[in-house]
Amino acid sequence: MAGTSGRLGTLVLDAEGLVKLAHGDPRAVSFVMDAHEARAAVVLAASTLTEVLRGGPKDAPVHRVLSKIQVSPVDQASARAAGELLGRTGLSGHTHALDAIVAALALAQPRPVVLLTSDLDDLARLTEEPDRPRAERVAVVRV
Numbered sequence: 001m002a003g004t005s006g007r008l009g010t011l012v013l014d015a016e017g018l019v020k021l022a023h024g025d026p027r028a029v030s031f032v033m034d035a036h037e038a039r040a041a042v043v044l045a046a047s048t049l050t051e052v053l054r055g056g057p058k059d060a061p062v063h064r065v066l067s068k069i070q071v072s073p074v075d076q077a078s079a080r081a082a083g084e085l086l087g088r089t090g091l092s093g094h095t096h097a098l099d100a101i102v103a104a105l106a107l108a109q110p111r112p113v114v115l116l117t118s119d120l121d122d123l124a125r126l127t128e129e130p131d132r133p134r135a136e137r138v139a140v141v142r143v
Contacts, residue, residue: 010109011035013044013069014102014123015051017116017143022052022061028143031116032068043070045078045105047098078104085126096122103127106138116143 011031013021020028035042049071053059072078082100085107086092091100099119103126106115112135117123120142127138 008038008110009035009040009112009114010106011040011042012102012106012109012113012115012138013042013048014099014115014117014119015048016118018044018048018062018065018069019052020116020143022065025143028116031114031141031143035114036068041070041109042068043072043105043109045101046071046073047101051098072105074101078108081108089125089128091122091126096126099123100126103138111136113138115140118142 013028017028021032032042034040049062052062078101081104082097085100085103086096099122102115102117103123106113106123106127107129115123115127115138117140120140124140127140129137
């Protein structure tokens with residue numbers, strides 16, 4: 001992963017990160033290749049599949065890349081953590097709820113963590129960790 005110097009860590013994809021990877025976006029592909037080279041996990045929240053899959057042939061590119069990605073279930077603990085992030089940031093609504101699930105997943109991963117998203121502002125706000133050293137914080141990257 002860019003900036004990880006070969007250390008193990010995690011690459012987290014939100015819906016846009018997954019879609020761009022599935023359609024061969026060079027930047028998304030580069031991040032995933034770097035993650036695999038660093039032996040870093042590539043993960044997404046199961047709820048992300050709800051955002052991108054529609055049950056038809058257009059889903060094929062996503063299904064092709066899912067074999068290389070760890071899909072993390074949304075259980076009670078992760079849902080609670082996401083709700084607490086919404087409460088802490090004052091965000092609400094279904095879109096922010098889905099973002100909060102992704103943010104909670106990112107915050108729970110081994111560091112360093114890079115989160116690929118098109119929603120830079122909200123996910124940066126949800127993953128804010130002012131008490132953590134900057135080098136250990138989740139890096140939210142626009143893809």
